[in-house]
Amino acid sequence: MKRFLRLALAGLAALGLATAQAGETKTEAKTFRYAYRVAETGFDPIAVSDLYSRGVTAHIFEAPYTYDHLARPVKIVPLVADGMPTVSSDYKQFSVRIKPGIYFADDPAFKGQRRELTAADFVYSIKRFADPANKAQAWTQIEELGLVGLNELHRRVIERKQPFPYDEPVAGLYASDRYTVQVQTKQPRPRLIESLFTGNDLLGAVAREVVETYGDQISAHPVGTGPFKLVEWRRSSQMVFERNPGYRERHYDAQPPADDAQGQAWLAKFKGRRIPMVDRVVIDVVVEDQPRWLAFLNNEHDFIERVPEAFITQAAPGRKLAPNLAKRGMRAEFSVAPDMTLTIYNMEDPVVGGYTPDKVALRRALSLAYDVRKEIRISRRGTAVPAQALVVPHSLAFDASLKTENSEYNPAKARALLDLYGYVDKDGDGWRDLPDGSPLVINRKTEADALSRSVDEIWDQALRAIGIKLVLKVAPWPDNLKAVQSGNFQTWKVGSFADSPDSQGNLQRVYGPAKGTANLARIQMDEIDRLFERTSPMPDGPERNALLQQAWRLVVAYAPYKVHVHRLLTDIEQPWMTGYRRPVFWLDFWQYIDIDPARQPHSSQR
The missing domain is CATH 3.40.190.10 (Periplasmic binding protein-like II)
Structure with a gap:
């Protein structure tokens, strides 16, 4: 009541x-x-x-x-x-x-x-x-x-x-x-x-x-x-x-490509309409996937942004809206995100950080032990593609043909690297130790949602297979972010969306002066910094792209990050909502969508 x-x-x-x-x-x-x-x-x-x-x-x-x-x-x-x-x-x-x-x-x-x-x-x-x-x-x-x-x-x-x-x-x-x-x-x-x-x-x-x-x-x-x-x-x-009641008089306009049928239809429908077209926006925070998905199905929400991976086969098998949802008049928006997901290694941590060959070998071994394609298959239900470096789709220097060790899955090579640099079981307890004989334990900050639990399980299995103990430390996402920004962590996972077509923005992740902000790994390498500063004044073009790729390969080699995937996103709007197109390098869209209250469930049902 x-x-x-x-x-x-x-x-x-x-x-x-x-x-x-x-x-x-x-x-x-x-x-x-x-x-x-x-x-x-x-x-x-x-x-x-x-x-x-x-x-x-x-x-x-x-x-x-x-x-x-x-x-x-x-x-x-x-x-x-x-x-x-x-x-x-x-x-x-x-x-x-x-x-x-x-x-x-x-x-x-x-x-x-x-x-x-x-x-x-x-x-x-x-x-x-x-x-x-x-x-x-x-x-x-x-x-x-x-x-x-x-x-x-x-x-x-x-x-x-x-x-x-x-x-x-x-x-x-x-x-x-x-x-x-x-x-x-x-x-x-x-x-x-x-x-x-x-x-x-x-x-x-x-x-x-x-x-x-x-x-x-x-x-x-x-x-x-x-x-x-x-x-x-x-x-x-x-x-x-x-x-905003004092918002200036602004009208819908856009320039969709001639072959974008949906975009052209929206332009014809909305052109000249005063924006925003909705009066009120309510955002609920629903961390767990199942309640968020059910709230959408039960018409409590007008839209679901990024259908949870656990329900993608119900919502859009084979990247096509499920017949039962299509029958209800829903519409799906499919897109490749300008993003990447990352495991971050704290380069100032005494266990996983550092630039000496043994520390680099440890991080590379951890990455080689992890099966990204298993994550895509099991945790993400096929809604991603393997990432190769710190560069995202839609950016100017993105090369879909680029292949690096970053996406390689090779436990045998991982074990060989660990053996070579002295990460072996010295006390007979079944777990590898550090070269000095102290325990080798990887601490991973994480969250309690279903996707995180699934990815964490794959990490645990991967590290067990090469003899390394993993300890998970669960906390709310904002708390983890604050800890990571202050350098109080060993490893963490995060997603990163690009906010510009310029690929150099991703290099902020490894730019020394950006420690604690974009550079969450806290890496400091003069060679990478010089490449970053050299490319900043250069115009776009092949020469600049070549230098950016040189920087990305250095990142792969030193492995301050394990870049996991680029996500394939599915957003679905209810039949009474129209006009949504997923933003690429920007985040605002409320002003461009419309709601038909006559078709919307009564407020008592929502």
Whole structure:
């Protein structure tokens, strides 16, 4: 009864959100509901690195540029920018013009005044990444761009242990007038616009007044210029968002390829409609696969993102929607993710870390012992392909023909490597020991969900087969992330989605200055760092790709990561939902989908 009353009241509240758009008549609010498989961590762009929190911030904040959600290959288009940027011929000077008349969502921090978005907001938002006190997850991404004066300011603040001087002018980052952002770099940066000004989740503008008002509670008070605002948050349980009532008049448009029948159909159906088209979004956090799948089948959710591997044969055998679901009017979206899954080895750990031949041999032996194809067959039910290196599908330098030792399964070679470097059973207990005679135990951080349990079992079997003991340490995903970022781990597994077509972004995983952020393995190799820095100013092309592949092969050789798979994803929408296309290098999509309340189950059933 309480659940019925709560849902009924929520439904009544949502009705108050309904507003008539030009040419439309609405009698009922549109609520879009789905589930996350992992809990969020917070909603301050500088503090988030996980996919799930960034999936929220992408709908609240806005960067100057975004990606056309239907264009393939992907295409950058203006969002709050007034046209494409002005770029110097040497790729060192960039000018971005912001459209006048765009406003932040109303918030008490603005003291009852409408707050217009200006160029200064982007300058401030970028400076927040450079403030050492914020420990920003993406600082190394911005640091590597080499904006004139910004890195030096960052270092000076650290050395002098002083507060960050946000009002101090920076030669390479400033507002030349109310609506124009100017950037100057030390070296050519051909991809600066996608690195610094594209991507709402991290690079959207925040208002200084909001940050100063909420202080250390800013992660619970996201205020942006985007189409949605957070109205309710029960941590690790549920998030509720409403249409931003002050959102500017923006209309559906896209450029799908001529041969994309579904994309062309959506363009014909929605072109000119004001977005967002839904009034309310509710995200439940449902960690276990079975309840999440059943909630979708029982019409409690309008959409299931990434059908759980355990149920893929029921949902879409042979990458085709099951007849019983098709009969109900559902639609499946199949895609190859621009992602990779990884086992991370802490390069500073005394057991699995280090660069000497015996340590490298241990990590390579662990990887050789693991059967990725067994994981694909058993744990993932065929929904993945083996990965070869730190490069993902859809990125510019991805080579589907590349084959490396990373995907090799060879227990005999693993045992031979261990024997050669002295990892043998010295005390007769049946388990291998370290060369100095102390016990060899691999500690793996993990989570309690079904997929993790299945993959962990394969790891346990693999290591047992070569005489190594595995100990699993189970904790919630956000807790594990914090521990790994601080270096308090030995091994962990994680998935990684690319947020840019540029393959170099993946090399942040092994770039020394990115330790503790993108570089979770905490690897530090001068040769890899030099390759990273050498490729940054280079234009796209075969020469640059060759250097990137050289770096990836070094990563395979030193094995700070075991790259497992690239995932084949299946998303399914209910018959009353339409318009979904899985994002590639971006995370926002709520504004492009529509819900038909007349076909949607009544709120009392949801």
